[in-house]
Amino acid sequence: MKNVLGSGDHGWTRMNADARLGRSVVPFDLRSVFICVHPWFSPVHRSRPIKRLLLLAVLLLPVLVHAQRTRVTGRVFDQATGDPLPYANVVFPGSTVGTSTDTVGFFRLNDDQHRDSLRVSMTGYRARTIALKGAVDQGLVIGLDPMHVELHVFEVRPGENPAFAVLRQVIARKPFNAPERLDAYHYTSYDRVRFDLNHFTDRIKKNFLLKPFDYLWDGIDTTADGVRYLPILLNEREEEHDYRRDPRSEKRVVMGTKAYKFFRAPRIMEFVEDMAIEPDINEEQVTILDRSFPSPINSHFQQYYRYLLDDTLRACDGYICHRITFRPKHIGDAAFRGEMLIDTTSKAVVRVDLAFSIEANINFVRNYWIRQDRAPVAEGPWFVRSSQVIGDFTVIENSADMTGFFGRRTSTVSDITIGQTREEAFYKQVDPVIVQDSAALRNDAWWRTVRPDTFTVEERDLVTRVDRMAHDPRWQRREGLLHLIGEGWQPLGPIDLGNVYTFFSTNPVEDQRVKLGLRTNDHFSRTWRFAGHLAYGFGDARWKGGLSGAVQLNGPRRQRTLIGAEYLDDMLQPGRSASLLPLDHVLTSFVRLSGPDPRWYLRATSAYVERQWPAGLAVRCGSVDQRISAPDVGFFRVLEGDTTGGATVTLSGVRLGARFAFGVKDLDADYTTILRGLFVPRVPIVSLEILLSGGGLGTNAVPMQRYRLKVEDRLRTPPFGYLDIYAEGGLIDGDVPYPLLHFPNSDPLLFNDVRSFNLMNFLEFAADRWATLQLEQHFEGHFLDRIPLLRWAKLREFVLAKAFLGSLSAANRNGAFPLPDGLSDARDPYVEVGFGIENILKVARVDFLWRLTDRDHAGALPFIVKPSFYFRF
Template sequence: QKRDLAFIGEMLIDSTDAALKEITVRFDIMANVNFVRSFWIKQQYHKLKNEHWMLTQSDVIGDFTVVENSSDMTGFFGRKNSSFSNYHIDSIFQKNIFKGSAIVVELDSAKDKTEEYWLKSRHFDLSKEDVGIFKMADSIKKDPRFIIRKKIIGAVTTGYYPLGWIDLGDIYSFYSYNNIEKNRLKIGFRTNEKFVLPLSLSAYLAYGNFDEKWKYKINPEFYFDKRKKIKLGASYRDDINQLSRSFNNIELDHILSSLIQVGTATASKNYVKDFNFYLENKWSTGLASRINYYYNVIMPVKGVVFESLNDIGGIDHPANYITSGLDITLKYSWQNKNVNGNFYNKTDFKNTFKKYPDLAVQWKWADVQMGSDFNFHKIKFSLKQQIRTQKLGYFKYYLEAGKTFNTVPYPYLDLPFANQLVIMDEYAFNLMNFLEYASDEYVSLHLEQHIEGLLMDRIPLINKLKWRNFIFAKGYVGNISTQNYQAKYLFPKGLNKLNEPYYEVGFGIENIFKIARIDFIWRLTDIYKPGVYYFIVKPSFKFSF
């Protein structure tokens, strides 16, 4: 099938050893791959020590374009030539070298080699065309018009505009609107790689004209070495927070949050003062840990009241809840050099194929001796992986489980991630309302099977669009003990316990215009409950190849 993700080509086999001597492969322009008109690979192998056939030369040429079906030559060619020599064969290594996590060491000078070094080290000379490309690239980098365009494109894609050693942003949160603050103005910055000190710093300042409150956050981090293996950090935030909002969702003060949320969800919002002081260490490639001291204060917003039962059965209205203690997080992400010590981190959740699943474990402890209003323990762990399934595409799963010990108010219970925005959130339940359910022990499982173009590529005319299909199912099983269900701390209106497992299922189409995905989602639990939808269509956006 011309549209299959498979190479075609020729191989040259040695008649004596039946070994591969040379291979040339390419894939068809009709294959379901984005932004690539053609891709060609040639590899050569030679016999070493009259016994082992090893790769000695590899050449790759790619023809990339934005408009794939255009007759005009819009795009560019990418070429990579690699040669391999000085093989060491039959060397003896100690077995413990191959045990444990891989440790990747990159010298500080690896990216600062001189032209003299490359002239001496290259196995073959550059062609005149290659030399011209290097000169052109150096010239473009110094062109003021190119520099401005690069900064603007970077600001559009990341939300931050570089100004020397700081980035100004997030531009998408300079202005936003919500039912608590009404009009919200915000300005912030972060340091970038031009900042020469072993320190990073980010901060913002915001103001809401309706609640007339200033909000702010500051987060400095100090690195003990140039490789940023060990860091000491602190953060303080005084702002609005939303309970049960996913870490993967756009920020609460993002301009799109003002436009695409269904309902007000006032009860899920609160004021928070949050201090953290932490030490993080990357023990080896993909293995990181963090120990953190935290002090957290939660206060209700206007229209929300905290309620608790006192010793004589009356109802008190606490002005706030305070927790203070320690949390310890351990994370493993195979071959991920940038693994972060936070249990939830967007960059760690990028979809990549890995040999082993990502693992995260966190233990959290609060104690009245450290200034907390109550004692509790929390433990949770997660597993995540994306696996190739040959012609069936690829399979993704995300498993999370946790338990809270002792009696706590509802903001500190286990609240499943919900999403009332029109845009789909991959790690949330997209037909669940914010702060709809609570539990103190739970298991959550998300499954997705992406069958790529297995169906769409077989439909005439539709196959030219290179659309792809997927199916998914999500489930949340939660339980709440009698001590945490309306026994001391009362729930706000709309928050309930789960009487049965919560499920969402659906299917979707992705790779629409190369960037869009549409999910058709059905809710299978409590579908007749007031204020909920049992079916919805939600889009999302990301580039994919």
């Protein structure tokens, strides 16, 4: 099948496309032609030589034309690793005919002229020129040698790599070439993001979810390299950008936004928004898909990259430019591969190509490529004028046939004005992103005026198809099934039925528990929300339930006001984190490992008013009334020396809450809410809650004040990944029964919880003054990627430490409600440490945890191994 040439051919391999079926793939040769025309050469026809010659020319014409054509197919790969090379340049030298390899390294190139050679090149690799046979369809398998050998040569010679001198000049000129040195500027940007399903076969048409929708497949097309794709989503956005240097202010005004899709997918829309973020190579680190990449013009560029400076200058967009190629210093590093064109006069980057592929420890990415074109304004600074992004995503990155999708983004910048500022009130707005009230309501006529180009035929067809799918009842039923599996709720018109995973569970108090819940959805109202549930425990023979309602009032500039109320009569578990499985989830019945399983009855009513700002600020004020009791005999209480049972603890008063995370959308002020999303916010999250109880709504309410504050943040620590920080502190002022004390989040369950103490049991510690600190350093494979046998698995390592410090006042330690056995304060800090491996099969994490203190407590486990599951890049 293959004819492997010797070392003199520089390692590339030639393979005949006809699989050795013959020296030529021409379907007939000249002898067959002469046999066909043989009667014309008989003596009978010798009198008509001109006619014979004309006919002979006509018969030979297809053969001659075929002989002139050049057809080449093949695959390009990394000679060192064997990995396919996407987007390599393949051209016929001396012509304008060329192409690029696809995402798995394949190409096809045709020309009507005879070509005797083929040239293959790619950033960071030695170019190859291959001799071609004439009049033969040829298949080639071409290996390119990485240029790290040449780069290494530069390092060992006296002096230094000549690219370094150019890069130092670029870095030194960054402040002058950056737009931020201007007093003010304004520009308009248009972004278009499209997702295409790719690498699928006809079997997908028989899939239960998609089988009825024949019209969906009308949009199938094929790339030049033979990859089938189907556009399924389109999003466009028009924005205005304003900058003022002193006092510094940056604002984005969203003038219009529109999404064409047939599925509800908030995570996908997060992905769309992340692709629309323009990376700034003037920064030290560039964040893409929640991963940090060092900029190729980073101040410490030698630490991350190997560079090669072309020995000749070239023309680029009217400038004379240096060309510098770069690649990661170590295989597997989260760093770019690409090239820069640098203006020799201003030392500004005219064009930059950034790419990473399956070699980088990033999930679900076959390849990712960014191109930015820059141009200066008269005042000197350079602006990004246009950019392109192409991503190839799939579940299994190194499979060329696994179904995935292309993500494509194009962006253009126009109407740049320098030195003009807006009115002061505009800059004083807190919101960094200002969304016009009419942004989502723009009509087609408006969009036609702002688009820099018209929709392609594919894109127009996509708009028609997705609209038809979105209104197809058959698809709506299937989408409901997907939400039932993923979220546990089944849509039934304007009502959702669920959560199916809580329909049945068991616990020590209720024994067997059944539950049914209902809630409204967008088909009922986008303004009003109602929810309720009814449950029954067979062990305690007691009904439980809850009912809640809320109305959302939209104000100007995307400000929202929520007014809500709730009644709840159900069970609670002290010290249970909101990020754990729901208390009545069916799995909770089976996954507890150690310690007690306390459950109390809670009867609560509350009402609140909350205001949310797009700047990332939410404030809530509300009333709260709670009555907590224990099963069977209730809480024990000491009165005049006698201990009695049946006591109920009552709390009634006002609760104030606030949360701030600059620029984060849809933030609420509930202190216990866990922010969930595809990407972690790039800013600290600060939450505050104040509870004032006594008198008010409850006649027997405990007089007390509780204050608590927490901060969550992620610090990038390149090249060693990132550090997650969680810190909380609080105090309770007043003499309170122990059910109202603070219980640290505990997790004695089988699965790891990142915000809990995973070796602490429920009701093990309590405090009225406390502090919690949790640190997790994620190395993102920095060390494991250095091990060749493990690199392919893309495993990532991390270490962690968690501590809790809490104390009890004498009055609360020896109060009227005696502390149950095993419950104490933590004057000496409780500490657990561990390490772990994450990204196992891209969705799993395993923690190895040690408890360092209080190991003599009843039911305490000194060591445990816990799994958990998640989705992230």
